[in-house]
Amino acid sequence: GQQVMQIPQYQHVQEGEDFTTYCNSSTTLSNIQWYKQRPGGHPVFLIQLVKSGEVKKQKRLTFQFGEAKKNSSLHITATQTTDVGTYFCAALGGSQGNLIFGKGTKLSVKP
């Protein structure tokens, strides 16, 4: 079935440094979604990318969808302690509703 591989598994940064997490698939994706889960919380939807080569920004967060629609990235500029959490990518599996998650990248930020 559909799988999305996410790297790195962990990332430790100093506050103010940039952070990037990558999501890769062996098959073409119809779309890709990104979620953030704060420690002790539940996943919260951030954004969906649909078009080949699409780039979207949310303040310090930049999301990209690859030209071949097989990979995606989330980049955070100048991390803050509020960015701490686990970031997941997710893609549709065999049918609508079958949303498959990557294993996530856990971000810690040292003040």
Added chain:
Amino acid sequence: EAQVTQNPRYLITVTGKKLTVTCSQNMNHEYMSWYRQDPGLGLRQIYYSMNVEVTDKGDVPEGYKVSRKEKRNFPLILESPSPNQTSLYFCATGPRSSYGYTFGSGTRLTVV
């Protein structure tokens, strides 16, 4: 206020004792889904439903049952829980356009 309500938040039970985790949403969403989250394994889909009376298996359905008799409710049933079902469970809902799921607050289940 748009809500996905899961109950209970915490549950400790014994092996073999049937239990139900409830999930209710007030957003009129067609899609509902159950995930379990385990360290190092991320979020794995158990079952999902695309509408009333329509359910399908996710990646890890063994040992679980679901039903979707009403649009707003999607209970997760463990007929005979085992310790390997100790996990953090999330219910999630989404509109037909699949524009992102809204997650409940989670149910931490321990089976001893």
